[in-house]
Amino acid sequence: MxxxxxxxxxxxxxxxxxxxxxxxxxxxxxxxxxxxxxxxxxxxxxxxxxxxxxxxxxxxxxxxxxxxxxxxxxxxxxxxxxxxxxxxxxxxxxxxxxxxxxxxxxxxxxxxxxxxxxxxxxxxxxxxxxxxxxxxxxxxxxxxxxxxxxxxxxxxxxxxxVGPGWHPVGPLGNFDPSVWQKIAAGQPLQIPGGGTELMHxxxxxxxxxxxxxxxxxxxxxxxxxxxxVAPSALTVRGYLEIAASWFGREPHSEMVSWEDFRETTTPEHADTSWAHLSRNHCLTIEKARSLLGYAPRYEPEQAVREALQWLIGNNKLKVQIT
Known part of the structure; x- marks a missing residue:
């Protein structure tokens, strides 16, 4: 065609x-x-x-x-x-x-x-x-x-x-590269809300x-x-734990209010986090599976890791993944 x-x-x-x-x-x-x-x-x-x-x-x-x-x-x-x-x-x-x-x-x-x-x-x-x-x-x-x-x-x-060539939505629901740098260094992260919010x-x-x-x-x-979407969605806390393991680290986090979180980052990153996490999305793909035969190959963490490896390998992100 x-x-x-x-x-x-x-x-x-x-x-x-x-x-x-x-x-x-x-x-x-x-x-x-x-x-x-x-x-x-x-x-x-x-x-x-x-x-x-x-x-x-x-x-x-x-x-x-x-x-x-x-x-x-x-x-x-x-x-x-x-x-x-x-x-x-x-x-x-x-x-x-x-x-x-x-x-x-x-x-x-x-x-x-x-x-x-x-x-x-x-x-x-x-x-x-x-x-x-x-x-x-x-x-x-x-x-x-x-x-x-x-x-x-x-x-x-x-x-x-998510894919090679651009920054993925990260564990805090934004595109702040310093989040990945803190995770890689084993530094604590302040997490807004309860840590159970979902991203898909x-x-x-x-x-x-x-x-x-x-x-x-x-x-x-x-x-x-x-x-x-991917077969599953990530919670903030689960995403952080998985991401920390890529750098050989244990996750370190502190739950804070949204007001306090806004004091730790830029208005742009805070607004982006709110936009993603306040929606708290997890979707079913059963309709696409049954009518189209949709069969995603990537779990969300696999897709994110591939994107990070590309960013690091192309000097777009200054961290070292194991």
Whole structure:
């Protein structure tokens, strides 16, 4: 098939596009052309690159024409963040493309009420920010589009994406490199809350696998939305214990209030920690397993360790992992 990937040079596309090429597909990547894939692979030599500024072209009303003009059987949209943008693309591709797959986010869910969280349940409160609201509304629009007999669509909603090339969400729910340095040195960490809050990661290649399987199972995936995460979630305390063992250390931590935690770090890191930990997410992947055959290879700690090894090996993080 001819497949157009929108935003394929980032976290997900770095793994997805080589998979699609290996599958024998004709692949076109639309991106701003400002960055290369995180993982070098020979398959990229077979990919046609199209440079476009989606934000600008959405404003001008021309982006949908650009995508439709490529004549794709399948369009995989990895970088759509507003309902207006998603709706415009759907309208233009209706009758032109066989299948549109959209990358959503587990932040379409607000704070958890019941665990694990399943698609379409009342397990969470409403989304907590504009990003999550837009992702929720896009998923709803896509389901309605397919249910009404329009474009065949599918939305996949990943957890905290992990892989070589970028910093993972760490044990305190943020991206502060000093957290890893303290763990590696056996220094104590102040943990906000109770230490039982949950984070649900997913390796970028497992997410790429899910997109590939959804594309291959169009009848089962039509009009559906899927949680795409690792088989298990990590608690703050458990994550810290596992991470400390990588450096030959015992975990040392102190539970503190959120107010006191904010005194120990920057507002940005504190806000990021709150955003992740206050949601307290743990999701089920049973729907993706049964309808798509989704079979993640990575437990969350394996994905995080691989990301850390890449950061250390490329001098992006100054610690030593054993």
């Amino acid at each position: 001819k497949i157009v990937v929108i935003g394929g040079s980032g976290h997900i596309g770095s793994f997805l596009i080589p998979r699609l090429v290996r599958g024998g597909h004709d692949v076109i990547n639309i991106s701003r052309g400002t960055s290369a894939a995180y993982v070098d692979a020979p398959e990229w030599q077979q990919v046609r690159q199209v440079t476009a500024d989606r934000h600008l072209e959405d404003r001008e009303g021309t982006f949908g024409d650009r995508v439709a003009g490529l004549g794709a059987d399948v369009v995989i949209d990895l970088v759509c963040f507003t309902l207006d943008s998603a709706t415009a693309l759907v309208k233009r591709l209706r009758g032109e493309t066989g299948h549109l797959l959209h990358c959503g986010s587990i932040w379409r869910y607000g704070a958890s009420r019941k665990l694990p969280i399943s698609e379409g349940s009342d397990s969470t409160a409403e989304p907590l920010d504009e990003y999550g609201i837009q992702k929720r509304d896009i998923a709803g629009m896509l389901k309605g589009e397919t249910a009404s007999g329009g474009l065949i669509t599918t939305s996949l909603h990943p957890g905290h994406i 990661h997913v390796h970028a290649d497992d997410l790429a696998q899910a997109f590939e399987k959804a594309m291959q199972s169009r009848e089962s995936a039509a009009g559906e939305d899927f949680n795409i």
